Amino acid sequence: MTCKAVNLHITGMIQGVGFRPFVYNLARYWGIKGWVSNTARGVDIRAEGLPASLDAFIAALKSQAPPLAVVDTIAVNHCKPGGYTDFAIKPSGNSEVKTALVSPDVATCPACREELLNPADRRYHYPFINCTNCGPRFSIIQDIPYDRRATTMQQFTMCPDCQAEYDNPANRRFHAQPNACPACGPGYRLVDTNGRQVAVRDQDVFAVAKSLLAEGAILAIKGLGGYHLAVNAKEEAAVKRLRTRKLREAKPFAVMAGSLAAVKLQCNVDTKEEALLTSQARPIVLVKKGADYHLADSLAPGNPYVGVMLPYTPAHYLLLDEEDMVVMTSGNVSDEPIAYQDKDAFERLSIIADYFLLHNRDIHCRTEDSVVRVVKEEPYFIRRSRGYVPAPVRLAQPLPPVLAVGGELKNTFCLTRGRQAFISCHIGDLANLSTYHSYIEAINHFKKLLALSPEVVACDLHPEYLSTKYALTLGLPIIPVQHHHAHIAAVMAEHHLTEPVIGLAFDGTGYGEDGTLWGGEFLVADLKGYRRSGHLGYLRLPGGENAIREPWRLALWLLKEIYGQDFINLNLPFIRQLPAGWELLLTAAEKGVNAPLADGAGRIFDAAAALLGVRQVITYEGQAAIELEQAAQGANGRVLPYDIVSKNGQLILDYKPLFAGLCHALQQETAISQLAADFHITLAAAACEVARKISQATGIKKVALSGGVFQNITFLTQVVGMLMQHDLIVYLHRQTPANDGGLSLGQAVIAGERSR
Known part of the structure; x- marks a missing residue:
């Protein structure tokens, strides 16, 4: 033949x-x-x-x-x-057009783990063991095609044994680019904060590091995509010391467990959560604390959930015994980018760590851990980073090359190529100068890897966002995109929706086209435009941004709005605890001095938290709303009064009757847990009623939910349930976060559609 x-x-x-x-x-x-x-x-x-x-x-x-x-x-x-x-x-070919996809970093596979722990294997206890099925990818690649010479492994020449494996098509390490062994590859060392070596042989390094953790020491550990700060999660004094040094007063820490069995001793883990924990991406998964939970109280204070992950590098398996639980948090001072270069790590982390466990393989691209939870039986991202980036989001239709620069907080950027949208790792808050520099470096790296020259740039409408200012320096056509339209478009892009949807975009703050601060929006939107069909009622922010950090200011203004000057006569603990100077603050706000209008749903949650005495001042973004959700656990909410009024063709959700109801119940000494639950269910019912009215007027049955407020799972679940009860089809984020980490995807698809 x-x-x-x-x-x-x-x-x-x-x-x-x-x-x-x-x-x-x-x-x-x-x-x-x-x-x-x-x-x-x-x-x-x-x-x-x-x-x-x-x-x-x-x-x-x-x-x-x-x-x-x-x-x-x-x-x-x-x-x-x-x-x-x-x-x-054949040897890799070169092409002027680079379109090959780069793999995310992949957790150690079972075969390599078995060799790692086998005393008879030549890679026994070697912390860089890998094969074609696992190991570093994105964090070490410098260019494509993906060959050793284009990675940070190029400085390590393979020994004859490793080279033989690399050249043998029948071997599991055939063309495994990071292939190495103790004779030829990188290694770990343990030093103190002055750089003096404590241990240098790999076996000694991890044995000593284990003992230091057991004694309560804080270790800065160089890993796959950057440095972690680690401490024994069972030692309260050690965890508190880490909080003090890291300047992280209350935000929960993540924990790495030595085994799934160790997680299950502390937490309730369902099958979906277990699948995420053991997946090749190995994200941090938010799981509920169990009845026998006994980790340090200050690990995740007052929170019924804790973020846990399993080892994903050989070094983690050498550092942790199966029963161990170790805090493994980003190697930085709060609000700074994660350290990934040794010199920078020593400069920034020596004031936090007692010792450094570091290696001599360079990290080319810093990559933080991803954070996921399970919602409605599916993954729901809090942060999309290691293990998932740079895998693209598939689009319904091809787009021209777009760079979307994202927002200001929880920043990511996005580049499009045909039907692929490449979203960056979590960058962070751009107000920090070092984060901003990291952001620009990452954009340039992505453009190089993808061989992309954007034709247009998409940015937020907010003129003071550093991402917007960066976009203006690029000399390309700029397409400004309204913040909340981008939120809804991101959900649409994930689900390949092209027809109009009703979008509920609930977050803290986003720049509105009328010059006010939006954040409680009901939009009718497609991928090119939107109509603002409704929104939450406006609230003044006494003291501007200070009202975000001090939610008591928001509650104070609401009481004045509802009761006038007589609010001071209410028998409320909140009023009795007002700080000195509140009268001047109120007077200035009444005159409109540094008191912008905002309708952010996040601000309404903050105001409720303050009024109920849950949280008056925050130390991290979203803290008041998070603690309000925690306060509502275990209580069955009742729907309190609210109003929906039509004004200038828009539906306005008036929540002041809800707050009046809370005040009345507070004076009756109703339990705070009950009132927190009442707030959640009432706002959910009100939001769903507005969405239903818009659906009846437009005939649109599809509803997209986005914005950081929808990371409140109690509220999200209530809204989804009520919408579905009325035969509306609900779409949630599944590939990107609902917070501003998903914003760049929405910006990109809107700009792409507008620039066709």
Whole structure:
């Protein structure tokens, strides 16, 4: 029978995941001759063989691909046979157009973990063990194609044994770019804050580090995408000391457990949460504390949930015994970017850590841990970063090249290429100068990896956002996008929605087109435009941004709005505890001095928290609302009064009757937990009624929920349930966070649609 020949071009997540050795072995199985090669655009294959074998080979390329591979497209071009007599892996080709996808970093696979813990293996206790199925990818890559010379492993020359594995198509480490062993690869060392070595041999390093953690020491640990700060999670004094040094007063810490069994001793873990914890991405997963939870009280104070993760590098397995629980939090002072370069880490973390556990493999791209929880049986991102980035979000339609620069808080940026949207790792709050510099470096790195030259730039409407100011320096056409429209468009992009939806965009603050601060929006939106169909009633922010940090100011203004000057006669603990100077603050706000109008749903939650005595001053973003949700746990809420009025063609949700109801109940000494639950259910019922009215007027049945307020799972669940009861179809974020971490995706698709 006559042989046939084809040239195949394959795209997807197919570099650094063992795809070429898979192709090689598959070709040998089917008797295919030719070659396979990485290119900057993907993987190219020349295949020659009998027609039936060739068809089976092509079909298996997708159906039997390696676990980490994602095959998007296989282009088949028939050609004349070239008379190949074997099948080979050719050196990577270069191309002017780089479109190959880069794999996220992948947790240590079971086979490597078994070798790591096997005393007879030559890589026994070697903290950089990896293979084509696991190990560093995105954090070490400098350019594509993904070859060793284009990674931070280029400085380590493989020994003969490692080189033999690397060259052997039958070996699990065939073309594993970070391949190394104790004889030729990077290593760890343990030093004090003056740089003096405490231990240098890998076995000694981790044994000593373990003992230091057991004694209550704080360790700065260089990991996969940056430094962590680690301390024994069972030692209250040690955790408190870390809080003091890190300047992190109350925000919960994440914990790394030595095993899933250790997590289950402390927490209630369902099957969906277990699947996330053990997935190759190994995110931090928010799980509920169990009846036998006994970690340090100050780890996640007052919070029924704790963020836990499992080891994802060989070093973690060497550092933790199976029963261990160790705080593993970002290596930074609060609000700064995570440290990932050694010199910077020593400069910034020596005031926090007692010792440094570090290695000599460079991290090229800093990458924080991802944070996820399970909502409605599916993952719901709080932060999308390590393990997921830079895998793209697939779009419904191709877009021109867009750079979307994101917002100011929880920043990410996004680059589009055809039907792919590449969202960056979590950057952080750009108001911090070092974070801003990190942001610019990351944008340049992404543009290089993706070989993208954006044609337009999308930014927020807010003129004072540093991301907006950065966009203005690029010399490209700029498309400003309203903050809350971007939130809703991000949900639409994830679910491939192109028709109009009703969007509930609830967050703290976003710049509105009328010059006020929005954040409680009911939009009718598509991917090009929107109409503001409704919003929460406006509230003044006495003292401007200080009202965000001190929610008691918001509650004070609301009481004055509801009761006039007579509010002072109410028998409320809140009034008796007002700080000195509140009268002057109120007078200034009445005159409109430094008291902008805002309708942010987040501010309403803050005001309720302050009025109920839950939280008067915050130390981190969202703290008051988070503690208000915690206060509501275990109580069944009752729907209190509220009003919906029509004004200038918009529906205005008036929540002042709700606050009046809370005040009345407070004077009756109703339990705070009951009132916190009442607040949640009432605002949810009111929001759903507005959405239903808009649906009745427009005929639109699809509703998208976005904004940081929808990270309040109590409120989210109530809103979703009520909307579904009225036959509305609800869409949530599933690939990006509901907070501003997902904003850049929405900006990108809106700008792309407008610039077609």
